Amino acid sequence: ALGLAACGGGPEVGGGGGGAGGGEELDLDFSGVEPAKKIDFWTNHPGGSQEVEAQLLAAFTEETGIEVNHVTAGSNYEEIAQRFQTAQAANSGLPAVVVLSDVWWFRYFLNGNVIPIDSLVEQLEIDLSDYRDSLVQDYQYDDQQWALPYGRSTPLFYYNKDHFSAAGLPDRAPETWSEFEEWAPKLTESETAYMYPDLAGYAGWTLQNVLWGQDAAWSDEWTITCAEPAAVEALQWVQDSVFSKGWAQVASSDSADTFAAGVCSSTIASTGSLVGVLESATFDVGVGFLPGGSVDGPVCPTGGAGLGIPAAVTKEEQLAGAMLMEFMGRPESTVAFSAATGYMPIRKSADLTELTAETPQIQLAVDQLDVTKPQDFARVFLPGADQEMAEAIASVVTTEGDVQEAMDGLKETLEGIYTKEIQPKLEG
Known part of the structure; x- marks a missing residue:
């Protein structure tokens, strides 16, 4: 936002x-x-x-x-x-x-x-x-x-109702990522329990959800905070979910398409993918609010x-x-x-009467607007920052690089963008 x-x-x-x-x-x-x-x-x-x-x-x-x-x-x-x-x-x-x-x-x-x-x-x-x-x-x-x-749009949590039922899980999205971490080992009906969205399109956007849930962020207004301990801890959790714990993978293309094909049991994708997923999936699709973290407050961006x-x-x-x-x-x-x-x-x-009668999941997306918050300045106001975030996250979740080192590098890059491209115009 x-x-x-x-x-x-x-x-x-x-x-x-x-x-x-x-x-x-x-x-x-x-x-x-x-x-x-x-x-x-x-x-x-x-x-x-x-x-x-x-x-x-x-x-x-x-x-x-x-x-x-x-x-x-x-x-x-x-x-x-x-x-x-x-x-x-x-x-x-x-x-x-x-x-x-x-x-x-x-x-x-x-x-x-x-x-x-x-x-x-x-x-x-x-x-x-x-x-x-x-x-x-x-x-x-x-x-x-x-x-x-x-x-x-907002991101939504998409889940395969058939897989959740076979695993004995509730027919709902997890309330927190900690809850989903407990569920993930039970989801054995597909290649992976959870698929992170493809990095190029969604890393900077959707990972705000994980950061905000741990009282972290890419930035605090114009102050870059991605290398602070809370942010590094949150992104270390992301890396662990892929490598040491192994219940997640990263989509190489649109995760909504991957999910609709039944390759994963759950993912996060835009509400703009909703109709396409519902039309192409051969299973019952569930959607829910984004999972929260250890702190209270909105965890969903628009x-x-x-x-x-x-x-x-x-x-x-x-x-x-x-x-x-x-x-x-x-x-x-x-x-x-x-x-x-x-x-x-x-x-x-x-x-919305006819719309939600045909696609009731859209009402949930509208309801989630009440628990959204503005996106971090670093993602939406710094030119090229989204791509830089994607590259930094790639080093964390595809090659198991050092999280602190990746975030230190990202901070330096983002601060450079602000100093060179934004600050002079704000002060001019």
């Missing part, structure tokens, strides 16, 4: 309407502007959403007359971000609306690549109070709104993507883009998107 300054009074950032790196002041008065008749929408179709996106875009065009070029700008968040950066450098070919992941939008803010949408929210009468609080706050910084939620508007397109395109964002965020639109993907409905007023 990225509502850090919004919820916790983070550092002030200068730079006018275009963000800290925005250069000249942007004109954000859209009164009298006519929306463009044709715009591009860049997406990676999160959660396999290409078909439902196409349906929503067609409905938007029918209502407004605005034609939308539905662009597959990448197969994942990293690829769409790289394409967006390339287009920024060329200052051409930019869309009116772009999908922004949780670990990319802040650097766009810093560089002035996206506009604050507050004036557009007001002009189009978008009711932000009807968005789920923690999700809309994720895109608030410097007292402005920089994006709107789109494909939003994640996923929002929709933002580039600064370097025309005001006509920006207005049309905001109209599309308003349409995609309507209660009925978000229900359709959730039904097709498993991502959470982002509006409070969304009627």
